[in-house]
Amino acid sequence: MFKILEAKFLAPGIKRFVLEAPRIARKQKPGQFVILRIYEEGERIPVTIENSDPERGTLNIVVQSIGKTTHLLNSLNAGDSILDVVGPLGKPSEIEKFGTVVVVGGGVGTAMAYPTAAALKRAGNRVISIVGARNKELVILEREMREVSDELLITTDDGSYVEKGFVTDKLRQLMQNGTKIDLVLAVGPIVMMKAVSEMTRKDGIRTMVSLNPIMIDGTGMCGGCRVLIDGKSEFACVDGPEFDAHKVNFEVLVQRNSMYRDAEQKSLTDFKECQHAAQPAEACVPGGR
Amino acid sequence: MSSTAQNSPNPLPLRDRMKIPRQPMPEQAPEVRAHNYAEVNLGYSPELAKQEALRCLECEKATCSQNCPVGVDVKSFVELIVAGDFLAAAAKIREDNVLPAITGRVCPQEDHCEGNCKLGRKVKPLGVGYLERFVADYEQRMGFHAMPKVAPTGKKVAVVGSGPSGLTVAGDLIQKGHKVRVFEALHELGGVLVYGIPEFRLPKQIIREQVDYMRKMGVEFETDVVVGRTVTIDELMGEEGYDAVYIGTGAGLPQFMGIPGEHFNGVYSANEFLTRINLMKAYKFPDYDEPMLDLHGKDVAVIGGGNTALDAIRSALRLGARKAYVLYRRSEAEMPARAEEAHHARQEGIEFHMLTAPVEFIANEKGWLTAARCVRMELGEPDASGRRKPVPIKGSEFNLPLSVAVIAIGTTANPIVQSTTPGLGTNKRGYIQADEQNQRTTRQGVFAGGDIVTGSATVILAMGAGRRAARSIHEYLTSGQW
Numbered sequence: 001m002f003k004i005l006e007a008k009f010l011a012p013g014i015k016r017f018v019l020e021a022p023r024i025a026r027k028q029k030p031g032q033f034v035i036l037r038i039y040e041e042g043e044r045i046p047v048t049i050e051n052s053d054p055e056r057g058t059l060n061i062v063v064q065s066i067g068k069t070t071h072l073l074n075s076l077n078a079g080d081s082i083l084d085v086v087g088p089l090g091k092p093s094e095i096e097k098f099g100t101v102v103v104v105g106g107g108v109g110t111a112m113a114y115p116t117a118a119a120l121k122r123a124g125n126r127v128i129s130i131v132g133a134r135n136k137e138l139v140i141l142e143r144e145m146r147e148v149s150d151e152l153l154i155t156t157d158d159g160s161y162v163e164k165g166f167v168t169d170k171l172r173q174l175m176q177n178g179t180k181i182d183l184v185l186a187v188g189p190i191v192m193m194k195a196v197s198e199m200t201r202k203d204g205i206r207t208m209v210s211l212n213p214i215m216i217d218g219t220g221m222c223g224g225c226r227v228l229i230d231g232k233s234e235f236a237c238v239d240g241p242e243f244d245a246h247k248v249n250f251e252v253l254v255q256r257n258s259m260y261r262d263a264e265q266k267s268l269t270d271f272k273e274c275q276h277a278a279q280p281a282e283a284c285v286p287g288g289r
Numbered sequence: 290m291s292s293t294a295q296n297s298p299n300p301l302p303l304r305d306r307m308k309i310p311r312q313p314m315p316e317q318a319p320e321v322r323a324h325n326y327a328e329v330n331l332g333y334s335p336e337l338a339k340q341e342a343l344r345c346l347e348c349e350k351a352t353c354s355q356n357c358p359v360g361v362d363v364k365s366f367v368e369l370i371v372a373g374d375f376l377a378a379a380a381k382i383r384e385d386n387v388l389p390a391i392t393g394r395v396c397p398q399e400d401h402c403e404g405n406c407k408l409g410r411k412v413k414p415l416g417v418g419y420l421e422r423f424v425a426d427y428e429q430r431m432g433f434h435a436m437p438k439v440a441p442t443g444k445k446v447a448v449v450g451s452g453p454s455g456l457t458v459a460g461d462l463i464q465k466g467h468k469v470r471v472f473e474a475l476h477e478l479g480g481v482l483v484y485g486i487p488e489f490r491l492p493k494q495i496i497r498e499q500v501d502y503m504r505k506m507g508v509e510f511e512t513d514v515v516v517g518r519t520v521t522i523d524e525l526m527g528e529e530g531y532d533a534v535y536i537g538t539g540a541g542l543p544q545f546m547g548i549p550g551e552h553f554n555g556v557y558s559a560n561e562f563l564t565r566i567n568l569m570k571a572y573k574f575p576d577y578d579e580p581m582l583d584l585h586g587k588d589v590a591v592i593g594g595g596n597t598a599l600d601a602i603r604s605a606l607r608l609g610a611r612k613a614y615v616l617y618r619r620s621e622a623e624m625p626a627r628a629e630e631a632h633h634a635r636q637e638g639i640e641f642h643m644l645t646a647p648v649e650f651i652a653n654e655k656g657w658l659t660a661a662r663c664v665r666m667e668l669g670e671p672d673a674s675g676r677r678k679p680v681p682i683k684g685s686e687f688n689l690p691l692s693v694a695v696i697a698i699g700t701t702a703n704p705i706v707q708s709t710t711p712g713l714g715t716n717k718r719g720y721i722q723a724d725e726q727n728q729r730t731t732r733q734g735v736f737a738g739g740d741i742v743t744g745s746a747t748v749i750l751a752m753g754a755g756r757r758a759a760r761s762i763h764e765y766l767t768s769g770q771w
């Protein structure tokens with residue numbers, strides 16, 4: 001059992017949790033994730049570690065409600081517990097002094113990019129961050145990102161905050177106004193990562209993306225998280241989750257992530273209907289939690 | 290032939306024992322069990338067990354035991370069954386084998402005890418596995434009796450991995466008075482026994498009870514710890530104060546064939562397919578959240594001929610598959626699966642395509658598997674494994690329509706511990722180097738055994754290694770000599 005010490009919505013449908021997990025907190029490096037399972041009948045889902053406090057023995061995660069498991073997770077509060085949390089998993093991000101680094105975060109991807117951005121800044125890089133969201137309410141971690149960035153650019157799809165547009169518009173401007181970019185890190189929806197990748201490919205700017213295939217164990221055992229990199233299968237949980245964007249086959253990732261869409265839809269609909277009728281989330285999972 | 294052993298409880302002359310037919314294992318009818326997840330074999334009744342036990346010739350040179358990797362004293366436990374003292378029979382087995390309810394079910398007996406039973410020369414061999422299973426289940430029903438507590442030695446041992454190998458080490462060392470803690474990466478204990486071998490062959494309740502029993506004996510378990518990531522071997526032996534570590538992490542990484550189309554939707558590794566079903570209980574969706582492709586009315590094939598392949602395809606059948614095929618590139622004689630499983634699979638209606646291998650997976654425009662392009666093989670010269678090498682027959686390609694394909698062609702070493710433990714020697718294929726007699730690795734205080742040393746093998750071989758390791762760890766802890 002892993003105790004939730006704090007839980008707070010950062011934006012509608014996006015919640016930050018502080019979990020008690022001393023072993024993991026001691027070991028976490030930027031770019032790594034945990035796999036968690038909320039209750040006995042639950043599935044295992046991967047979530048990036050946004051921050052950790054080795055002394056206090058805690059780690060932060062930021063979760064967006066997507067399907068049943070993330071909706072259920074986001075209904076939990078301080079004092080509740082999560083049955084299993086395992087990690088830290090995956091290869092840590094490569095942290096070096098590259099020069100100028102552009103960190104692109106889309107939606108909840110901003111939280112996933114944050115620890116790496118902070119480490120890149122500590123390593124002496126000039127960090128330009130571009131944070132994108134659908135609207136003003138969904139812009140998260142603005143203060144944190146500002147702290148670790150030399151420059152912070154924000155876009156919203158509907159223009160309700162700072163500037164209307166997409167993160168790629170800002171990236172294009174940077175590239176056009178002659179900013180010498182040594183590395184781009186893009187974390188967010190697959191379409192966004194693909195668009196960034198296409199844009200930087202022409203100029204040969206090194207670009208890393210954090211892939212989010214479906215996972216089970218997270219230790220290389222099941223092979224379910226395989227992604228196509230340069231025509232070869234690699235396992236995102238041990239060989240990634242960060243990969244050279246210009247080698248990633250994004251179509252295959254999209255296709256494989258759609259594998260269980262029908263079942264996932266059913267889980268979510270049943271869960272929402274139940275919640276609607278019965279109110280407390282624990283009434284909507286077999287055996288409570 | 291020698292005469293009946295003195296003091297034998299068996300009243301029958303040897304001649305008459307050979308006349309008793311091997312008692313068949315009661316089992317669920319094939320057409321019924323193909324649609325449920327309950328165990329196929331139902332187990333002997335006490336009467337059947339006694340009748341089968343009467344067949345044993347009580348050979349002076351018990352070749353059965355010589356061929357059991359842990360040397361279970363078959364003759365003695367079988368005599369105790371004849372005498373009707375089932376608990377004593379269980380205790381007898383436990384002297385050499387701490388998980389009899391499991392080995393009785395999954396050992397490839399035809400390669401071990403039963404394959405070397407003297408009865409087998411004239412008639413069918415003694416049902417050693419069935420009898421072992423019977424007494425273990427009987428004991429479990431009666432409740433294990435508490436083990437006498439031993440004086441603590443003050444030494445601490447960490448066991449990495451809760452498969453049969455790790456569990457054996459833990460069970461043996463706790464009885465020597467050492468403090469033992471098992472670290473497991475997954476949320477369930479048991480290794481392949483829980484995530485690989487399906488319920489219909491090995492009910493998970495059995496493993497749970499074995500683990501509970503060990504807990505009562507004082508073994509501590511910590512799940513959700515990936516050693517090498519969550520904590521390293523150096524940290525375990527440093528700040529956490531363990532005096533010795535046993536590594537039993539198994540051969541966990543699935544191999545793929547490297548043929549075009551392996552990334553299509555509908556192509557699984559056997560590990561993922563079986564993990565979804567067994568560990569995550571996807572067959573109980575939506576009561577459990579883990580989803581699974583709906584296999585009802587679909588055509589499914591598994592590629593491979595081992596236990597893993599048969600477990601996967603028999604699971605697919607139980608999940609509603611219309612057609613269920615085994616594609617194996619060698620011939621039936623080379624199939625490494627347990628004989629009983631191949632027999633059961635056939636009874637259930639699985640179709641076997643021997644000397645057949647896929648060369649490409651074909652999908653529709655949305656990336657969903659529609660067929661496997663296959664080629665027929667013939668057997669050529671013997672290869673490195675001593676088996677005749679399958680060679681593709683030119684022009685024999687054909688398309689087999691499929692919705693789901695499961696690849697079960699083997700596994701490789703899980704590298705996480707090796708790559709995070711300086712000084713731990715490995716072989717060319719990445720498995721941990723360990724002495725065959727005492728399971729010592731190249732690092733002082735660190736022992737290893739099971740699939741992570743040998744490559745994928747069997748439950749009983751992993752347990753055998755665990756037993757040798759426990760003895761050697763005890764020796765090291767008491768003598769301090771490396």
Ligand SMILES: Cc1cc2nc3c(=O)[nH]c(=O)nc-3n(C[C@H](O)[C@H](O)[C@H](O)COP(=O)(O)OP(=O)(O)OC[C@H]3O[C@@H](n4cnc5c(N)ncnc54)[C@H](O)[C@@H]3O)c2cc1C
Pocket residue numbers: 033044045046047048049062063064065066067068069070071108111112211212213214215216241257258261264265268
């Ligand atoms: C390495 C990694 C780090 C991640 N970090 C974060 C994070 O910090 N915050 C966050 O909110 N989300 C993160 N995700 C995504 C998160 O795991 C999924 O949103 C979650 O699994 C969805 O579960 P669900 O039951 O709510 O939705 P589901 O109903 O299961 O799925 C909805 C959609 O989400 C995707 N999905 C489903 N299962 C998984 C899975 N096991 N892994 C990845 N995607 C899946 C699929 O595209 C699916 O169609 C991360 C994913 C990976 C692989």
Ligand SMILES: Cc1cc2nc3c(=O)[nH]c(=O)nc-3n(C[C@H](O)[C@H](O)[C@H](O)COP(=O)(O)OP(=O)(O)OC[C@H]3O[C@@H](n4cnc5c(N)ncnc54)[C@H](O)[C@@H]3O)c2cc1C
Pocket residue numbers: 395396397449450451452453454455472473474475479480481482485486514515516517537538539540541563596597598600627703705706738739740741745746747748749751
């Ligand atoms: C589907 C299938 C069917 C089989 N059927 C049979 C059969 O009928 N008969 C038979 O004799 N054999 C069978 N086998 C083979 C047998 O299961 C294995 O040989 C045996 O389980 C090996 O035992 P082990 O203890 O070495 O490793 P495993 O059983 O593989 O256990 C290793 C454990 O270590 C854990 N682990 C791995 N890395 C770490 C880490 N870094 N930190 C913490 N924990 C870790 C794993 O999660 C796992 O729980 C089958 C195998 C499979 C896959």
Ligand code: SF4
Pocket residue numbers: 356357358359360361363386392393396398401402403417418421749
């Ligand atoms: S442990 Fe396995 S090989 Fe040994 S006697 Fe029992 S069933 Fe036979």
Ligand code: SF4
Pocket residue numbers: 344345346347348351352353354363364405406407408415417
């Ligand atoms: S070899 Fe067969 S007949 Fe002889 S003691 Fe062993 S089990 Fe009995």
Ligand code: FES
Pocket residue numbers: 214215216217218219220221222223224225226235236237238
């Ligand atoms: S999640 Fe199973 S291998 Fe990566």
